[in-house]
Amino acid sequence: MKQKLPDSLVDFDHPDFGTLFQLECEITERAGGTLALEYDVPHMLRDCIDDVIMTAKTGRRSYEELEKTEKTYIGTRVEIELRALLRLRKGRLDTVILGHDVDIKHTMGSNWMIPTEAVDQPCILVAADEPRARCYLGLIVARPDYLTQGQNKDAKRSISAEGFRQIVWLLKDHPYPANFWRTAPEQAVARIFEGESGNARIAALFRELQRQPIPRDVVEAVAHQKDFMRRIRSDGGHGTRDILAKEGLLILEGRKDAQLIRALNLPHCSASEFISARPANASEAKLAQSAGHPLDPTFFSEE
Template sequence: MKKTIPDSSVVAGHPDHPLLAAIADEITRRAGGHATLAASFPAMLRQCIDDVIMTPKTGRRSYDELEKTEKTYIGTRVEIELRALLSLPKGRLDTRILGHDVDIKNTMGSNWMIPTEAVDHPCILVAADEGRARCYLGLINARPEYLTLGQNKDAKKSVSAQGFANILWLLRDHPYPANFWRTVTPEAVERIFAGTSGNRRMATLFREVQQVAITRDVVEAVARQHDFMRRIRSDNGRGTRDLLAREGILLLSGHFDAPLIRALGLPPCSPSEFVSYRLEHVKEFALARQHGFDLME
């Protein structure tokens, strides 16, 4: 997304304010309130992108590795998932809100392509900035004067530099879950995937990336096996937990080990996430034993 975005001029007195404010209120209401929207929308975007990257099946780990057609499909996926998230009906354009035909436009770049059929209609603008892990959700009434004079071969136009001021933002420069593999150094990624077995790759993952909540999707991508969850269990001394325990590293489940995760001051984990931690102090080893872990000091 653009580094510099002007403040919205869509306030009381702006010709688009009554329409866009009403649609914004309806979107927020359907989402369950602003706080819920601010949590569910970023998670939805992350899932849309990761489901197309398909790391477990393809080995790809970033948006940049996608084919052009796959990048285009992300826009379709976002449209479908956003309608589902907000329980919106299909319309003559992408959806209908408060009786108005509304188009949904998504970009992973710095602008949106507005088709001719959406001109003079309200549009929901969605953007994801993978590099900065920020997302955007806005509304614009796609008047011709807000769009560029030039157009692409499909007669689509972009929002002009001046047109950006006519966007009413619901979420602007808002954090969303980063692509996990962007948070790991290339050297660590190479070490993780150099393992010749699921257990070795998994052990390296949790050895290299500690005190960070790791999702099941990442576990599946690293295991590259059908029963990928088996890789993180104890297994008669051969499982990932066993390998790490011999090094003084705990592998904890957000579902089963939440009390110990809190006691150690580790980041919160959802029930489907995992976190690892190398014990350092006598008190930590004692705390682990109190919760059923008996690691060598």
Template sequence: MKQKLPDSLVLPGHPDFAVLSGLAEEITARAGGALALEYDVPQMLRQCIDDVIMTPKTGRRAYEELEKTEKTYIGTRVEIDLRALLKLRKGRLDTEILGRDVDIKHTMGSNWMIPTEALDCACLLVAADEVRARCYLGLVIARPGYLTAGQNKDAKRSISAEGFRHILWLLKDQPYPANFWRTADEAAVEQIFAGATGNVRMAQLFRLIRGRPIPRDVVEAVAQQKDFMRRIRADGGHGTRDILAREQIVLLEGQKDAQLIKALELPPCPASAFVSCRVESGYHARMVEQSRHHVEWPTP
């Protein structure tokens, strides 16, 4: 998506203000409020994209590696999941809100393609910028004057530069969970996936990427096995925890070790995620040892 978007002209007095503001209020209410919308839509987009990349099964780690048909399917997934999130029913177009037909358009690029059947109808615009990990959610009435003169072979037209000024934004340049592999050191990623076994790859993951929460789906992608959680357990001296322990690296779980994670001054770790750190000696080493016996300690 374009990094510099014009300010919206959809204010009181604008011909589309009454319709779009009413739709925006309904969407926000259905989401459970503005804060819920800001959280749930970004999470939904991350899940939709990752479910198509399917790293654990395909070994692919980025949107750019997808086939053209798969990229198109992400738009379909977003439409379906957004309807489910907002508890909307299917309409003549993609959905119906407050008795109005609304088309849902999604893009991973910088614009949306508007079909002829959506002309003069409300469109719910969704965009995900994988490079910057930013997302957008807006509403526009697809008036011919807001669209480009040119069209593609399907007679679809995109929103013109002037048309962008007539979008009412619900989310604009909103952060969403970044693709883990895009933000990891490239050399480290290559070393991780070069491992011949699940235990070797898992040990490399937590050895090379320490002090950063690692989501459960990343663990699954690295293990490349059905029982992927087994790879992060101690296993008679051969498991990931055993290997890391010999290197004085402790592997912690977001839910089980929340208190220890905080005491070690590590970043907040979601309940289903994991984080590793090197603990060599002193106060922190004693805390780790005490935690194994369920002993509480003061925060330093």
């Protein structure tokens, strides 16, 4: 999406103000309020994208690796998920809100393609900027004057420069969860996926990316095996936790080890996240041992 978007011209004097204001209020209320909207829509977008990438099954790690048809499907998935999130029913177009037929358009690029049946109708505009991890949610009545003159082979037209000024933004340049692999150093990612076994790859994951929460689905993707959780647990001296304990490294679970995570001043982890860390000193190592995480004592000297 364009990083510099014009301010909206939609105010009390705008011909579409009444319609757009009512739709904005209804969408926000259905979402559970502004804060819920700001949380749920970004996380919904992350899930829609990651569920199509399917790293655990395909080994792919980015949107750019998707096939054209898969990229198109993300738009369909966003439409379905947004309708479910807001508890909206299907209509003549994508949905109906307050008696208005409303189209839902999604893009991973810088514009939306408006079909002929949506011209002069309200549209919900959704955008995800994957490289920058920013998202957008807007409303527009797709008047012909707000669309480009040119059209594609399906007679769809995009929003013109003037049209961008007619958008009411509910989310504008708003952060959403970044693709995990975009946040990791490239060399570290390469070393993680060099491992020939699930244990080796998971050990590399927690060795390379210490002191940061790692989601469960990332661990599954790296293991690329059934029963991937077994690889994390102690497993008769052969599990990932056993391997890293010999190196003085802890693997902690957000739910089970919440108290120890706080005691070691590590970042907060949700119940479905893990984190690895090396205790800073012998006292922290003893604290970990008392919590059921024994480490090789040779890595820690007495204070």
